[in-house]
Amino acid sequence: MSLLTKLFGTYSDREIKRLLPVVDQVEALADTYAALTEAQLKQTTPKLKARLDEGASLDDILPDAFAAVREASRRVLGMVHYRVQLIGGVVLHQGRIAEMKTGEGKTLVATLPVYLNALTGKGVHVVTVNDYLARRDSEWMGKIYRYLGLSVGLIVHDLDNDKRRVAYAADVTYGTNNEFGFDYLRDNMVTYKEQMVQRPLNFAIVDEVDSILVDAARTPLIISGMGDESSDLYEKADRFVRRLQRFVVSEADDKLDLDQIKDDADYIVDEKAKSAVLTTRGVNKAEQYFHVENLTDPDNYQLNHHINNALKAHGIMHLDQQYVVKDGEIIIVDDFTGRLMFGRRYSNGLHQAIEAKENVKVERENKTLATITFQNYFRMYRKLSGMPGTALTEESEFRTIYKLDVVCIPTNKPMIRDDRPDSVYKTQAGKYSRLLEEVGEAHAAGQPILIGTVSVEKSEFLSELFRRNGIKHNVLNAKQHDREAEIVAQAGRLGAVTIATNMAGRGTDILLGGNPEFLARMEMRKTGFDDELIEQSIAYNETDNPVILDARERFKAFHEQFSRQTAAEHQQVVEAGGLYILGTERHESRRIDNQLRGRSGRQGDPGCSKFYISLEDDLMRLFGGERMTRVFAALGVEDDMEIEHKLLSNAIESAQKRVEGRNFGISKHMLE
Numbered sequence: 001m002s003l004l005t006k007l008f009g010t011y012s013d014r015e016i017k018r019l020l021p022v023v024d025q026v027e028a029l030a031d032t033y034a035a036l037t038e039a040q041l042k043q044t045t046p047k048l049k050a051r052l053d054e055g056a057s058l059d060d061i062l063p064d065a066f067a068a069v070r071e072a073s074r075r076v077l078g079m080v081h082y083r084v085q086l087i088g089g090v091v092l093h094q095g096r097i098a099e100m101k102t103g104e105g106k107t108l109v110a111t112l113p114v115y116l117n118a119l120t121g122k123g124v125h126v127v128t129v130n131d132y133l134a135r136r137d138s139e140w141m142g143k144i145y146r147y148l149g150l151s152v153g154l155i156v157h158d159l160d161n162d163k164r165r166v167a168y169a170a171d172v173t174y175g176t177n178n179e180f181g182f183d184y185l186r187d188n189m190v191t192y193k194e195q196m197v198q199r200p201l202n203f204a205i206v207d208e209v210d211s212i213l214v215d216a217a218r219t220p221l222i223i224s225g226m227g228d229e230s231s232d233l234y235e236k237a238d239r240f241v242r243r244l245q246r247f248v249v250s251e252a253d254d255k256l257d258l259d260q261i262k263d264d265a266d267y268i269v270d271e272k273a274k275s276a277v278l279t280t281r282g283v284n285k286a287e288q289y290f291h292v293e294n295l296t297d298p299d300n301y302q303l304n305h306h307i308n309n310a311l312k313a314h315g316i317m318h319l320d321q322q323y324v325v326k327d328g329e330i331i332i333v334d335d336f337t338g339r340l341m342f343g344r345r346y347s348n349g350l351h352q353a354i355e356a357k358e359n360v361k362v363e364r365e366n367k368t369l370a371t372i373t374f375q376n377y378f379r380m381y382r383k384l385s386g387m388p389g390t391a392l393t394e395e396s397e398f399r400t401i402y403k404l405d406v407v408c409i410p411t412n413k414p415m416i417r418d419d420r421p422d423s424v425y426k427t428q429a430g431k432y433s434r435l436l437e438e439v440g441e442a443h444a445a446g447q448p449i450l451i452g453t454v455s456v457e458k459s460e461f462l463s464e465l466f467r468r469n470g471i472k473h474n475v476l477n478a479k480q481h482d483r484e485a486e487i488v489a490q491a492g493r494l495g496a497v498t499i500a501t502n503m504a505g506r507g508t509d510i511l512l513g514g515n516p517e518f519l520a521r522m523e524m525r526k527t528g529f530d531d532e533l534i535e536q537s538i539a540y541n542e543t544d545n546p547v548i549l550d551a552r553e554r555f556k557a558f559h560e561q562f563s564r565q566t567a568a569e570h571q572q573v574v575e576a577g578g579l580y581i582l583g584t585e586r587h588e589s590r591r592i593d594n595q596l597r598g599r600s601g602r603q604g605d606p607g608c609s610k611f612y613i614s615l616e617d618d619l620m621r622l623f624g625g626e627r628m629t630r631v632f633a634a635l636g637v638e639d640d641m642e643i644e645h646k647l648l649s650n651a652i653e654s655a656q657k658r659v660e661g662r663n664f665g666i667s668k669h670m671l672e
Helices: 003-008 011-028 030-034 038-042 044-053 058-076 083-093 111-118 131-140 142-147 161-169 177-187 209-218 233-242 258-262 280-289 298-315 350-357 374-378 392-402 428-444 456-468 478-489 516-527 531-537 546-575 590-597 618-622 625-635 646-671
Strands: 097-099 124-128 152-155 172-176 203-207 221-226 246-249 267-270 275-278 323-326 329-333 366-372 383-387 406-408 423-425 449-452 474-476 497-500 579-583 607-614
Touching: 011 030, 011 058, 011 083, 011 406, 030 058, 038 044, 038 058, 044 058, 058 083, 058 111, 058 142, 083 097, 083 111, 083 383, 111 124, 111 142, 111 172, 111 203, 124 131, 124 177, 131 142, 131 152, 131 172, 142 152, 142 172, 152 161, 152 177, 161 172, 172 177, 177 221, 177 366, 177 374, 203 209, 209 374, 209 383, 209 392, 233 280, 233 298, 233 350, 246 298, 267 298, 275 280, 275 298, 298 350, 329 350, 366 374, 374 392, 392 406, 423 428, 428 449, 428 456, 428 579, 428 607, 456 474, 456 497, 474 478, 478 497, 478 516, 516 531, 516 546, 531 546, 579 590, 590 607, 590 646, 618 646
Parallel strands: 097 383, 097 406, 124 172, 124 203, 152 172, 203 383, 246 267, 423 607, 449 497, 449 579, 474 497, 579 607
Antiparallel strands: 221 366, 267 275, 323 329
16 A cells, blocks of 8 residues: 555545535435325425426435435335445446445445436436346335336346337336347337337446446447358368367467477467467468468458368367357357356357367358447446446556546445465465365365356366365356356355356355345245246235235245244354355456455455465466466475465466456457
């Protein structure tokens, strides 16, 4: 921490200090609004709209609007906004990013600026990462808006245009980033204005803003039409590449003499640059195999393109890392969230090349009809704000591309999680050996453990290692996509061991002692309720259906029963030290590591976190491991010897910053 920061506080500290008088005004109105009758409180909306019509600004009516939402929330949901949540609400209203830690109640915070801005009648969009969260929040938080006389819409998959138009015409509209983006594209393809579904883009609050505006922003949304039949060149190019000899450049070594390698290899794979190219020897082989005189001749462009895609498919695209094969299809795995990206395909023929590589049906090529990046879509909103758990490491990207600054909101209760220094090992074998011991010790003490991995492949390797050593555990990766919320919800139970790929935007809190809602769900399933009725039993929409009402009563009884059980277990877990986060390697983005850490220590709970790293990990190998390897060799470090040193931590952080800088460059280039 610099001397100036010590003297004057961080940027966030100074910004929050400026907002405190507004928060004091809201809190001062609490008793006034608590004294209102139901009818009087419901009259707040028309009164505030009238003030706007008379020339008042949104900032003028902010204290009253926030106080009304706070009181409505207390009456309707039994939840009252904390002081720090009011600060978060003001930051969001100002069109900024409010960074709030996991478990601090971002869903409730959003109700404050959403209600205030919806009073203009121009519409507010609340953007979430999946349909489940959009539906849940629109019903749950929708109770507050409906109580105060506003309409709520929901945009999910499989809605027809008439229903979409009604949802967009509502005061508040919940939906996913993909649905909003695709609706914009479709609106730009209609013939008549009346066929459009969206209104002018007014104000959006983006949940998990880092995941949507940074990670997903590099993949454009594309509406495509049916193209020509895929040619058999994909299979031919694949068969050709399988015969070739490759050389992999894995070290960050600029002194490598590629000319010497060219005589021994047909193509070179550069893991760091994520490229695969033919050598002179490879080009000669291609010309012989395909009976062409000059591969680089413009007439052979198509052939060259297919060969390059086949090289990429074999050289840098790996099964159970970048994609999985499911039901005879190639499904992309999101690098940052570990989720399957159904319906998304790699462009320019790469997807077809992977299909040929994995011997599944090579699908017909698509023709692009309309495309937009999330960067360009969200920059069109008149006002934009976001609620991430971690965003500060990407602040320069938010400022440059979206003109958004990041304000860190303090936690409601002090953060007491113990973030331990990284342990670095010479080899992966040494690292996993020590990790196994650590998990065994913590598991024996009853401490719940969440182990973060960077790919499906690594999570399954670790699972097999634990199985052989008799450690009972759960695995959450792209292949267990359907059980995601259920697995996450129980990761805080006494003695639970959970292996997971990236924990970004899971939307489910890990409660120490277990999550009574999900235990009640499982009990409902055992009792014979089907999944649809279970969803209805926990939904927040109003109904007079006797079957649903009966299911809700049964769910309530189960929930109360399990709440008593988890409360007792909560205390045992606290005594065991809370949730232990173990990272098996550093992700190329510091933000993803922070998201994993952030699953522990919610709302003042105890917990700890530690990362286990080896010099053979991809990040270390490709971005700065070479110098460290020489140091370890000179010191004669054994494979399983643990090293903790500031120099190592700095080298790791420096490697991550280099990758973040490169990714930022890609995003900036895309925008330009």
